[in-house]
Amino acid sequence: MASRAAIYQGMMWRGRSWAVGARSMSSWWSNVEPAPKDPILGVTEAYLADPSPDKVNVGVGAYRDDNGKPVVLECVREAERTIAGNLNMEYLPMGGSNKMIEESLKLAYGEDSEFIKDRRIAAVQSLSGTGACRLFADFQxxxxxxxxxxxxxxTWANHHNIWRDARVPQQTFHYYHPDTRG
Structure with a gap:
């Protein structure tokens, strides 16, 4: 019990979470600078602050219905039903699900891709788009x-932070616009 008390020293229970005592943890955070506000998330903040009943949330890429609830595509519901019927809780291999990787490569490069047939593509499964960027930045x-x-x-603001934190030099490029050829 003494070790538990040592772990919780400086922490207080606040409803549903632990609050860290300012005295015990302030030195941990004293040199941490707040992250800059994300301009895309700022669109959602502006939406939430707007009193207009006719407002539309065009912020973070999530489709919502007229009641503000997320729209879930039928293919996602089908995937949920498939997963619910096969709750395998085993760990995946270090690189992820081989079947997921194989099918993702076919989706991205095409069923008859020479890159896939010649085994010229290396791939791993990642947690998310941000997770994939971080994984590659560290690898790079x-x-x-x-x-x-x-x-x-x-691009998303966090992409620059990911490569900065991995200490990989960055360059930027603009998307090609066929109308202006630039």
């Missing part, structure tokens, strides 16, 4: 230390 810094990353304009 470790195995390609003299390389750089080209990040499109526009």
């Amino acid at each position: 810094k470790r195995f390609l230390p003299d390389s750089q990353i080209y990040i499109p304009v526009p």
